[in-house]
Amino acid sequence: MxxxxxxxxxxxxxxxxxxxxxxxxxxxxxxxxxxxxxxxxxxxxxxxxxATKNYINQELEDWANLGVEGHFEAKNPWLHYHEYLTDKMAKIVGAKPQEVVMMNSLTVNLHLLMVSFYRPTTSKYKIVIESDAFPSDRYAVQSQLEFHGFSKEDVIEWKPRKGEELLQIEDLEEIVSKQGDEIALLLIGGVNYYTGQFLDLKRIAEIGHSKNCVVGIDLAHGAGNIQPNLHESGVDFAAWCSYKYLNAGPGSLSGIFVHEKHARNKDLPRFAGWWNHNKETRFNMRQPFDVMEGAEGWQLSNPPILSMAAILASLDLFEEVxxxxxxxxxxxxxxxxxxxxxxxxxxxxxxxxxxxxxxxxxxxxxxxxxxxxxxxxxxxxxxxxxxxxxxxxxxxxxxxxxxxxxxxxxxxxxxxxxx
Incomplete structure (x- = not known):
């Protein structure tokens, strides 16, 4: 106009x-x-x-009046509280509900996802990030490399061309074409925190998969801002925070996406806790571990309800509009x-x-x-x-x-x- x-x-x-x-x-x-x-x-x-105060006050009142029975008798029973967020969050990031769950904080989730999706070998172990990645992402991948016995120097940087600020997808294509046999993982910020550039996630996934590299996306600056269409993009996993464009409050929970092609694979290695154990037998206590299908299979602990109440207040606004x-x-x-x-x-x-x-x-x-x-x-x-x-x-x-x-x-x- x-x-x-x-x-x-x-x-x-x-x-x-x-x-x-x-x-x-x-x-x-x-x-x-x-x-x-x-x-x-x-x-x-x-x-x-x-509306956030009312959402949180509802849970405070139920806690005051019901104590532990709030897990089952609260207006929004706490046992299932994370499920109230799933459909709404899935719409925002363009995913199927089974591919999404809210849990933990962003960098914690990136590490948990790399437990499953960064599986280096002696010949295929390097990680690609953008050169001006958010520092926490850089620290995370460097520490993963060192944890597996490699060097933080094994990070490959996707850089803007000389004299430019923005990334060119052709340069990533060249990196993967030449070094793809050594690259195990691409972990890319979907929207760059510094320049605000929104990258072509589908193209990034195609480039990475052409050399059998896993593709993960940090959507901290994307969720609630752009429409990433995660399922259609074909990326393997993604994670994001909820305190920026999702308006869920300082330090609030993160979300994760695991593409359905992986989400039903119970054989993927992962850390375990009682909240990614089968819901039907979770409280039997003495059952052998039985991981759930879907993104819920990456949860570890029961969720913080007061934080989730703030998330729900915001997600209901997204749902309205x-x-x-x-x-x-x-x-x-x-x-x-x-x-x-x-x-x-x-x-x-x-x-x-x-x-x-x-x-x-x-x-x-x-x-x-x-x-x-x-x-x-x-x-x-x-x-x-x-x-x-x-x-x-x-x-x-x-x-x-x-x-x-x-x-x-x-x-x-x-x-x-x-x-």
């Missing part, structure tokens, strides 16, 4: 936005005078849905944001996120030449919350649930004034 650089246009877009009512479903941070801040860090911590409508608004809102940033008359500013809306989520990474963290501080002084990443990038994510066209217009006016 044809955008206009004025507040009247921004307000008009908000008035025509069928999802604008959702902003009132969230708590927006305010200053001491009660004025709303401009919040652009849903890519780091999503805002709290107003649907990822397709959220994604449509996201592309339009981020498109307007991009237009406004490009209108700023400065040679020092550059958007390093892909221009193609299909190759990015709602995050724009704005590179400011010769800037330092004082830029971030000046924005904070103007009641704008963004995310600073060294050496010179501010990451800004106008989230379709709670950000408005007026938000992005006011933000760019403030940024222009600071620059």
């Amino acid at each position: 044809k955008y206009q650089n004025n507040l009247t246009f921004a307000k008009q877009q908000d008035s025509e936005d069928s999802l604008s009512y959702l902003r009132n479903r969230f708590h927006i941070p305010r200053d001491k005078n009660g004025e709303e801040w401009l919040y652009f860090t849903g890519n780091s911590l999503g805002l709290q849905p107003k 649907g990822m397709e409508k959220l994604r449509q608004k996201s592309e339009k809102l981020t498109g307007y944001f991009e237009f406004l940033v490009k209108e700023i008359d400065s040679e020092d500013i550059k958007i390093i996120t892909p221009k193609n809306p299909k190759e990015r989520g709602c995050q724009l990474s704005i590179q400011v030449k010769n800037a330092d963290k004082s830029l971030h501080q000046k924005l904070m002084e103007q009641h704008v919350i963004t995310d600073w990443r060294e050496p010179d990038v501010i990451r800004c994510a106008p989230v379709p649930f709670y950000n408005s066209f007026e938000d992005v217009f006011i933000f760019t006016e403030i940024l222009k004034e600071i620059l």
Whole structure:
């Protein structure tokens, strides 16, 4: 559409936005005078849905009134609580319900999945990651290599070309073509935390599988942001957190995906606990281990109900709206944001996120030449919350649930004034 650089246009877009009512479903941070801040860090911590308190209070009340019987007699019996999340979460990431479960935290889940899917041999043991992978992913794969007797130097990096910020799929294809006989696993961030680039998961899976490599995806910056269509993509496994775009609260649980081609394979090696044992005999206590089929077969312990209540509050909002409508608004809102940033008359500013809306989520990474963290501080002084990443990038994510066209217009006016 044809955008206009004025507040009247921004307000008009908000008035025509069928999802604008959702902003009132969230708590927006305010200053001491009660004025709303401009919040652009849903890519780091999503805002709290107003309904979350009621969802958690329900479980607190059942715990107070029922004690241990809440496992069976609560309004939402705790024994099955994780199952209330499964269908809704599967829709968001494009998976079958049997392929998804919520459990643990993200890096813990990556390690548990690598127990099953990183099975190195003396000749096929290397791991491919993107060169600017999130540090936790890098530490995880390096420690897995060393645990199996290899070196952290056996990580192969998929790098942008010289002078560029974005990854080219042809370069990954060349890496796997030349070194695939030595590569056991590709563990790739589906949406890069720094640039916001959304990678072609289906193509990555095809490239990896062409050389019999396992393909895993970290969707920390993808779940609730883009539509990854995990089942259709053919990737072997994936994991994500729920506290960014899924708005489930700080440190909240992670989700995992295991493709059905593996999920029913009870012979896959894995760590075991009583919560991935057969539900029918779990409480008989003295049964030999009988692993469940599906992603549930990677659980270990009974789930934390209070955290899951917060997740359910957010997932019910996703269920109400649907990822397709959220994604449509996201592309339009981020498109307007991009237009406004490009209108700023400065040679020092550059958007390093892909221009193609299909190759990015709602995050724009704005590179400011010769800037330092004082830029971030000046924005904070103007009641704008963004995310600073060294050496010179501010990451800004106008989230379709709670950000408005007026938000992005006011933000760019403030940024222009600071620059």
